[in-house]
Amino acid sequence: MSVxxxxxxxxxxxxxxxxxxxxxxxxxxxxxxxxxFGLAPVAAGRITGLDLAAARALPxxxxxxxxxxxxxxxxxSSSNADxxxxxxxxIHYLGQPxxxxxxxSHLTARRAARLGKVHVEERKPILTIEEALAADSRFEDGPRxxxxxxxxxxxxAAPHRLSGRIEIGGQEHFYLEGQAALALPxxxxxxxxxxxxxxxxxxxxxxxxxxxxxxxxxxVETRRMGGGFGGKExxxxxxxxxxxxxxxxxxRPAKMRYDRDDDMxxxxxxxxxxxxxxxxxxxxxxxxxxxxxxxxxxxxxxxLSLPVADRAMLHADNAYAIPAMxxxxxxxxxxxxxxxxxxxxxxxxxxxxxxxxxxxxAAELGLDPLEVRQRNFYAEAPGEAVGLPxxxxxxxxxxxxxxxxxxxxxxxxxxxxxxxxxxxxxxxVETSDYHARRRAVAEWNAANPVLKKGLALTPVxxxxxxxxxxxxxxxxxxxxxxxxxxxMNHGGTEMGQGLFQKVAQVAAARxxxxxxxxxxxxxxxxxxxxxxxxxxxxxxxxxxxxxxxACDQIRDRIAVLLAERHQARPEDVVFAxxxxxxGGDEMSFEDAVALAYENRVSLSASGFYKTPEIEWDRxxxxxxxFYYFAYGAAVTEVVLDTLTGENRILRADILHDCGASxxxxxxxxxxxxxxxxxxxWLTTEELVWDGSGRLRTHAPSTYKIPACSDRPPVFNVALxxxxxxxxxxxxxxxxxxxxxxxxxxxxLALSDAVASVRGDYPSLDAPAxxxxxxxxxxx
Numbered sequence: 001m002s003v004x005x006x007x008x009x010x011x012x013x014x015x016x017x018x019x020x021x022x023x024x025x026x027x028x029x030x031x032x033x034x035x036x037f038g039l040a041p042v043a044a045g046r047i048t049g050l051d052l053a054a055a056r057a058l059p060x061x062x063x064x065x066x067x068x069x070x071x072x073x074x075x076x077s078s079s080n081a082d083x084x085x086x087x088x089x090x091i092h093y094l095g096q097p098x099x100x101x102x103x104x105s106h107l108t109a110r111r112a113a114r115l116g117k118v119h120v121e122e123r124k125p126i127l128t129i130e131e132a133l134a135a136d137s138r139f140e141d142g143p144r145x146x147x148x149x150x151x152x153x154x155x156x157a158a159p160h161r162l163s164g165r166i167e168i169g170g171q172e173h174f175y176l177e178g179q180a181a182l183a184l185p186x187x188x189x190x191x192x193x194x195x196x197x198x199x200x201x202x203x204x205x206x207x208x209x210x211x212x213x214x215x216x217x218x219x220v221e222t223r224r225m226g227g228g229f230g231g232k233e234x235x236x237x238x239x240x241x242x243x244x245x246x247x248x249x250x251x252r253p254a255k256m257r258y259d260r261d262d263d264m265x266x267x268x269x270x271x272x273x274x275x276x277x278x279x280x281x282x283x284x285x286x287x288x289x290x291x292x293x294x295x296x297x298x299x300x301x302x303x304l305s306l307p308v309a310d311r312a313m314l315h316a317d318n319a320y321a322i323p324a325m326x327x328x329x330x331x332x333x334x335x336x337x338x339x340x341x342x343x344x345x346x347x348x349x350x351x352x353x354x355x356x357x358x359x360x361x362a363a364e365l366g367l368d369p370l371e372v373r374q375r376n377f378y379a380e381a382p383g384e385a386v387g388l389p390x391x392x393x394x395x396x397x398x399x400x401x402x403x404x405x406x407x408x409x410x411x412x413x414x415x416x417x418x419x420x421x422x423x424x425x426x427x428x429v430e431t432s433d434y435h436a437r438r439r440a441v442a443e444w445n446a447a448n449p450v451l452k453k454g455l456a457l458t459p460v461x462x463x464x465x466x467x468x469x470x471x472x473x474x475x476x477x478x479x480x481x482x483x484x485x486x487x488m489n490h491g492g493t494e495m496g497q498g499l500f501q502k503v504a505q506v507a508a509a510r511x512x513x514x515x516x517x518x519x520x521x522x523x524x525x526x527x528x529x530x531x532x533x534x535x536x537x538x539x540x541x542x543x544x545x546x547x548x549x550a551c552d553q554i555r556d557r558i559a560v561l562l563a564e565r566h567q568a569r570p571e572d573v574v575f576a577x578x579x580x581x582x583g584g585d586e587m588s589f590e591d592a593v594a595l596a597y598e599n600r601v602s603l604s605a606s607g608f609y610k611t612p613e614i615e616w617d618r619x620x621x622x623x624x625x626f627y628y629f630a631y632g633a634a635v636t637e638v639v640l641d642t643l644t645g646e647n648r649i650l651r652a653d654i655l656h657d658c659g660a661s662x663x664x665x666x667x668x669x670x671x672x673x674x675x676x677x678x679x680x681w682l683t684t685e686e687l688v689w690d691g692s693g694r695l696r697t698h699a700p701s702t703y704k705i706p707a708c709s710d711r712p713p714v715f716n717v718a719l720x721x722x723x724x725x726x727x728x729x730x731x732x733x734x735x736x737x738x739x740x741x742x743x744x745x746x747x748l749a750l751s752d753a754v755a756s757v758r759g760d761y762p763s764l765d766a767p768a769x770x771x772x773x774x775x776x777x778x779x
Contacts, residue, residue: 002508002515003730006665010494010501010520011224022226023180023196024257032182033062035242035256036109037086037097038116039265043125043335043693045091050099051117058115060108063250066099074210074241078202078234080139080302083338085210085241091120092300093335094693095265097238102246102254110259125335125693129274129295132332139302139331146313146621147326148411154289154324158280162364165277166356167765168349170297171270171342171681172697174705175495177226179236179267180257183207183243190217191244196225197236198493199533204525206237207244215525218244223522228495229677230341233533234303235267264698268340269687271296271308275353281361285372289324292316292353298331299338305331307467308341310618312350314625317411319421319461320354320376325411327621335693341535343677344737347462351741352682352766355458359748363761368438369748370429370457378461379408380422381725413622414463418629418725421459424655425633428457431718432635432653441637445756452640453650454753458745459633462738463626464537465614471532472611472627474542478507478550480603484590486511486518491531492543493523497736498666499539505662506544506729510551512575513589528606537630537734540662542609544729550607557603558596612727628726630733632656634675634742636712640753642777645770647753649679649746651714656742659724659733668717671739678743680706682766683750 014020038055052064067073067088077083087098098118103109126137155161181203182194191211195203200220208215220240225232239256246254258266273296280289294312298305313327358376362369408416429435434457441453466472476490488507494500504518511517525531532542558580559573566583574581580592587595596603616625635653640646654675658667684704688696697703723731747768754762754776762776 002505003662004660005505005663007501007505007515007663009496009498009666010504021223022177023182023194026182026194028182028255029253032253032255033102033246033250034104034106034109035246035254036101036113037266038099038101038113038118040087040091040094040096040098040120041118042091042120042122043094043127045120045122047087047089047091047098047118048121049119051119052099055101055112055115058108058112060104061101061112062104063102064099064112064116074245076206076237076241077301078237078303079306083301085238093337095337095695097266100242102250106257127334127336127689127693129297129332132297132334133330137333139298139305139333144309144313144329145326146412149324151289151291151324151326155278155280155291158288159282160364161278161280162360163276163278164356164360164763166275166353166763168273168275168352169767170272170339170687171685172264172687172703173229173231173269173342174703175225175227175229175231178258178260178263179232179239181236181239181243182253182255183240183247184253185247185251189213191247193218193220193240193244195220195222195236195240196232197222197240198225198228198232198495198535199234200493200523200525201531202234202533203236203240207240210241210245211248219524219526221522221524222493225493225495229343230345230535231267232495233341233535235340261699264703265695266337268299268303268338270342270681271298271305271339271346271349272687273312273349275349277353277357279357279361283365285361285365285367285375287320287322287357287361287376290322290354290357291326293328294350294353295330295332297334297336297339299334299336301338303338303340305339308346310467311346313621314412314463314467315347315350316354318351318354319373319378319459320358321378321408322376322411327411336689337695343674344740345536347737348678348741351460352744355744355748359751360761363755370434373459374425377421378416378419381417381419412625414624414626416629420631420657420720420722421461421633424631424657424720425457425459428633428635428653428655431655432716434635437637450642452642452753452756454638454640454749454751454756455635456745456748456752457633457635458742458748460631460738460741462630462741464541464628464630464734465611465626466532466536466538467616467618467625469614469616472538472542472614473532474546474609475528475531476543476546476550476607477527478547478554478605478607480554480593482594482597484517484593487521488518488547489521489524489527490543490547491523491528492539493534495534497539497670498663499534499543502540502662502666503544503547506547507551510548511555511589513578537736537738539736540732541728541734542611544662545609546607548607548729549609550605553605553607554603557601558592561596561599561601562592628724628728628733630657630735630738631720632738632742634745636745636749638746638749638753640750640773642757645774647750647770647773649710649712652712653716654742655718655720656739657720657722657733658735659722659728660731661719662730662732664719667719667735670735671717672715674739675742676706676711678740679746682743682747683768686767686769
């Protein structure tokens with residue numbers, strides 16, 4: 001059976017050969033134009049004039065357009081209609097597009113963009129949280145506040161209280177393939193757009209709006225991206241719009257791609273956060289109440305900041321049943337790049353807040369942080385995790401927290417019915433030899449004055465679904481040809497995560513054929529309409545179910561035909577091993593398909609799926625925003641040079657919950673990559689803006705992502721062997737985002753190493769760069 005087989009990514013051989021085609025590799029006609037943006041030189045101000053004479057005089061420049069050249073400025077926003085393609089008078093951040101250069105070559109366009117001069121009446125930019133609060137510069141009228149039970153009363157009654165704060169930096173996506181788009185004008189005003197995007201339908205919508213044509217006149221195709229991580233959910237809109245407008249105005253193909261330096265200057269990053277907390281707890285480390293305040297810099301436009309900040313609130317509990325919790329969230333507008341989606345979508349920041357709380361409580365009481373975490377876990381789900389419906393007598397309101405009397409619901413009132421971390425963490429503690437290694441770390445630190453080790457185990461509970469409920473839908477189109485070959489299309493996009501292969505495995509399994517019969521085609525809005533972004537870890541869940549529905553329709557039609565011919569029941573027709581068996585007869589799959597074609601049975605079907613049982617009120621902070629939770633845990637051991645702050649990850653042990661994995665090889669790859677990216681976010685990847693609002697870390701020379709040598713030399717990854725309780729495709733679970741939060745264990749292991757020097761809790765901020773670690777040691 002193809003489902004569950006550890007097959008390579010669908011284009012693995014093409015990647016190795018260098019023949020996998022990306023947007024920039026698509027052959028273009030000889031009259032193709034190339035575009036580049038001229039960028040704002042300051043972070044805030046009013047445009048007083050543009051000097052574009054030198055740029056226009058450069059040979060090869062065909063046009064330069066400013067805001068004055070557009071009677072109606074196209075909007076690039078994914079949410080709030082607040083992102084004009086070009087600045088319309090006010091400058092909101094350093095790097096904002098001000099004019100558009102159209103030239104015969106990419107380099108000519110970039111040179112011309114550098115020659116243009118933007119004259120600005122500069123004003124003081126709002127860059128910091130303090131400045132934004134002082135100016136009341138925010139999105140929404142005030143802070144968003146959710147509360148579960150009476151937090152103030154619970155804090156007042158707690159026998160022990162403590163407070164703290166953590167600064168959490170942002171993160172650059174650093175996808176290998178930069179932002180890129182290509183627009184090809186078609187007949188009768190139609191437009192074909194190739195875009196490196198996670199959201200082809202949004203590109204279609206924004207281009208149609210800019211061209212003043214219906215969406216049916218715009219077709220967007222995405223074969224693959226060279227990485228996305230959320231950075232191509234909305235950030236590709238300006239390039240596609242600019243290319244389509246140019247192609248429409250001049251009647252020639254138009255192409256645009258950002259060089260790395262421009263990409264990092266223009267596009268959004270992960271939201272940075274400040275989280276303050278006040279916690280009440282007992283002498284055994286049980287947390288009785290937490291009051292969180294979260295501040296996040298959203299940048300100059302709203303983009304996806306509201307749902308990102310919401311998800312940070314939604315993950316403020318992580319794996320812990322807290323009897324009372326209050327969360328106050330401030331979404332602040334600053335003169336910086338508009339922060340955007342990034343793998344985890346706010347969840348990692350919220351999760352890190354509560355993990356800091358657990359570490360702080362443990363340090364205050366002199367306990368092993370693992371003990372404190374386990375004492376605060378939600379109760380383990382009863383019964384075997386086989387996805388069977390619960391009996392009527394199992395009323396969720398009666399499910400109690402294992403250590404006390406609180407109802408087992410999240411702070412946003414979603415019942416937790418699938419919690420598995422007691423067993424999963426217990427197994428990881430055993431396989432990683434946690435307790436023995438913790439003793440060994442203590443012995444090492446006592447004997448070594450300079451090199452100090454740290455060890456940490458952190459869990460993950462991550463909600464799976466879009467919190468904007470209507471996005472939880474997907475479509476698919478499947479064709480079976482006369483020769484038995486299968487062509488498949490769906491609304492998900494491939495960015496290296498292996499989605500196409502997983503969904504092809506589902507198709508092969510439904511027809512009982514080998515995977516080599518299934519051909520995957522580029523995501524295309526002309527084939528499957530109204531798609532959601534490939535985000536929120538939902539790609540396989542949504543598109544796998546849609547493909548399954550389409551395949552089942554075709555298979556069942558064939559089964560009805562064969563059953564009639566053999567005087568059998570359709571459900572008795574078996575599709576397996578590239579054969580079809582009915583009664584005592586057997587034939588090849590292609591013979592069955594040919595017979596269906598000859599009998600005028602339709603061999604094409606569209607499938608549709610919508611996630612059931614979810615509803616959410618974000619204003620009230622109540623509901624069931626997630627269909628299920630994905631779980632995992634990691635143990636990380638580090639070593640820290642206390643004289644320089646230099647550090648290394650020595651070993652990582654991970655046990656992660658993928659349900660019944662569709663493809664263990666791809667899932668393990670996602671877990672490994674997610675862990676390394678999460679560890680990079682919290683250790684080496686530092687975004688630095690200077691006092692004028694200029695991003696100083698805008699190239700690989702100044703922004704340090706983890707390299708191959710930064711992977712732990714001992715890297716043990718295993719999958720938790722348990723099917724999803726929710727009725728997902730083959731009882732699998734999402735794996736895109738949850739593993740990133742396993743990297744929190746690396747950050748807290750470094751904190752543990754610093755604590756061994758200081759003798760008290762270090763309250764380390766993230767990222768824990770070598771400089772920040774050294775300052776924490778010497779503070």
